[in-house]
């Protein structure tokens with residue numbers, strides 16, 4: 331079946347929905363979610379959203395904090411854009427009904443997290459993402475110009491590659507015409523033709539064995555652009571959050587927000603000793619790459635599986651008021667955070683790299699935009715400053731709409747795109763082939779491509795991955811398309827790109843640390 335829309339939005343987190351809400355003023359929008367509208371990384375965000383609000387904070391301080399965390403790899407223009415435009419985008423969120431906590435005096439209650447020199451994190455208790463996602467969903471469900479497709483899985487973006495013979499008449503750089511999309515309930519593959527397509531497919535957490543990301547985070551957008559020969563950047567910069575709740579076997583790992591360290595919690599070894607001052611004068615509030623590496627080191631030296639996060643010195647009622655969900659969640663596991671220390675360990679959390687975009691959210695492929703975690707804007711450089719991703723997503727979604735509107739006026743649908751051809755394919759005999767390969771990718775990435783890397787580990791990871799790649803491509807050629815096999819292909823592509831980019835970097839910088847090149851180079855490699 332062929333469907334036609336002015337805008338095709340793939341992803342229903344903060345990037346996708348905020349884009350859809352603005353784009354709907356200019357044309358018909360299709361909004362796709364691979365499961366339900368609310369299942370996204372956005373929903374799980376805890377700490378909040380960074381923006382300059384009150385003195386003594388100012389734009390320059392937020393810019394400097396972002397640049398320092400990014401370890402010399404940020405794009406200054408992108409940093410300035412996000413920081414300067416943040417307050418306007420926060421007003422939009424407020425207008426859409428998002429509720430941020432206020433103090434008794436009626437001012438916004440600001441939190442502080444690692445690497446921030448000021449209190450500047452707007453939040454809703456300790457479940458800011460849920461509040462944002464729910465408010466956006468309420469708004470989008472009432473928008474007559476937006477058609478919502480839940481359980482619709484985008485398989486491939488459409489480019490000249492899908493035109494066969496017609497390709498020569500069209501080629502002057504790659505163009506995007508929409509996407510092939512699998513209806514997960516009927517198993518039909520639809521052709522969505524669009525004048526403009528936005529990828530807002532989120533993170534890649536499920537390439538790793540433990541992650542804070544929900545199951546939807548399989549790097550689909552990045553893999554689709556890679557297959558379409560678009561530009562992907564900075565994949566070696568995978569962020570590990572220092573404090574995932576230590577609960578082996580839980581997936582996703584429950585996060586203990588960094589805001590709790592901003593509030594006064596400190597990291598301790600099992601014997602109760604504080605250790606962060608040994609690593610950085612900012613102690614437990616140093617940027618994430620430094621804290622995660624320090625914890626990893628302490629755990630390895632001592633042979634421990636976790637360290638402790640200690641908030642017991644703070645007023646119990648205040649702690650419960652600020653972090654009610656964390657209090658409740660830990661209590662379910664027998665940990666009363668007002669009395670007991672919390673066992674934590676670093677956990678895959680975020681990807682700084684992704685689909686390369688310019689200041690307007692344009693990718694290297696014509697009429698294809700990207701925003702949110704799947705994109706690489708240059709804001710985060712080699713290490714993201716906490717709570718800078720929700721704000722980046724909404725600022726770039728806004729920029730993309732403004733730019734894309736011009737495309738709508740001058741673009742026609744590409745009517746030559748054929749329907750998906752699955753002739754000669756059949757159901758895979760054994761689903762276990764897919765699930766087992768998935769587990770193997772996660773193990774390879776967690777074992778060899780984690781917080782501390784080496785050439786030997788990376789090369790071993792690449793050779794193991796090559797086998798999985800060949801087996802999976804072979805299976806894909808012969809199988810009826812399913813979400814499962816597509817996601818496996820996608821995590822393999824993402825893993826390949828992370829390893830490839832990591833091998834290319836002959837230095838340690840930000841989140842990429844390798845024992846073979848432990849120093850940061852003066853000039854970037």
Ligand code: FAD
Pocket residue numbers: 340341342343344345346362363364365366367369370371372373374375376377378379380458459482483484485530531532533542543544546550551585679680701702703704716717718719720721723
């Ligand atoms: P997401 O919100 O992940 O949405 C992705 C969407 O894409 C989903 O709707 C999914 O269904 C859809 N999708 C994916 N693939 C396909 C496909 N093939 N076809 C169709 N649809 C598809 N950041 C902060 O700034 N502050 C925080 O406090 C914070 N806390 C966090 C806590 C946790 C536990 C986690 C996991 C992340 C946190 N982050 C935080 C990071 C932040 O939440 C994410 O980077 C951000 O929400 C990403 O938004 P997004 O719109 O790009 O993607």
Ligand code: SIN
Pocket residue numbers: 375376377378586587588589680715716717718719
């Ligand atoms: C957290 O609440 O610690 C997560 C914040 C983030 O990832 O930006």
